[in-house]
Amino acid sequence: MSDVQATKEIDARGSFCPGPMMELIRVVRSSEVGDVVAVLSNDQGSRRDIPTWVEKAKHELVGIETLDGYDRIVVKKLH
Amino acid sequence: MADENRKLAMVVFGGTVDKLYPAAIMASGAVMNDMDVDIFITFWGMMPFRKGAPYQLQSVSKDHEEMGAAMMRAMQEKKVPSWYDTLQQAKEIGNVHVHACAMTADLFGLGQDDFEPIVDDIIGVGEFIDMAASATTTMYLG
Numbered sequence: 001m002s003d004v005q006a007t008k009e010i011d012a013r014g015s016f017c018p019g020p021m022m023e024l025i026r027v028v029r030s031s032e033v034g035d036v037v038a039v040l041s042n043d044q045g046s047r048r049d050i051p052t053w054v055e056k057a058k059h060e061l062v063g064i065e066t067l068d069g070y071d072r073i074v075v076k077k078l079h
Numbered sequence: 080m081a082d083e084n085r086k087l088a089m090v091v092f093g094g095t096v097d098k099l100y101p102a103a104i105m106a107s108g109a110v111m112n113d114m115d116v117d118i119f120i121t122f123w124g125m126m127p128f129r130k131g132a133p134y135q136l137q138s139v140s141k142d143h144e145e146m147g148a149a150m151m152r153a154m155q156e157k158k159v160p161s162w163y164d165t166l167q168q169a170k171e172i173g174n175v176h177v178h179a180c181a182m183t184a185d186l187f188g189l190g191q192d193d194f195e196p197i198v199d200d201i202i203g204v205g206e207f208i209d210m211a212a213s214a215t216t217t218m219y220l221g
Contacts, residue, residue, distance in 0.1 A: 016159050018107040022168050
């Protein structure tokens, strides 16, 4: 997973819910279709919210990995 | 494009920091869910939207007053964005409208120019209830 190359990486560590999620939405919107966006977050809400959002918004959840005290959530923009 | 079938209407009555955070966070949650948001700010909930007021607001609810200073300190230490920045971010990303209550505005002699630009308009309760009637979720934050 850590070898998944992201087009853009958002370091939202230290941000609180809903910060990482909102930042991700902003970046995904301004990205090109096919771009892969990784968000780093240590917020508990985002760990659940982001996958739910990705599914609803019909993008692709490439994966979630738990690293040293934070999550790296990787999303691919599909449309 | 927001999901036209789902909308959040929210009445914000309380005007302390701890009561405005939920308003900002609920609005963000609605934006995540692709819902439009109509916020009706009334009575004390309107005061922090006056020009220059959002960043000066320090007061917390009377019933948890003893925890106020500690809460504000923790927020500052952990660099939690202010309720106002959180709401502004929701508005930048989604379709969020802030409506000031005409009755309260008249009572305190406030016009559109007295508010921060985040406030879209001053409307009567009839108009807001009509918005709420077409919303799928309505919240009252007292």
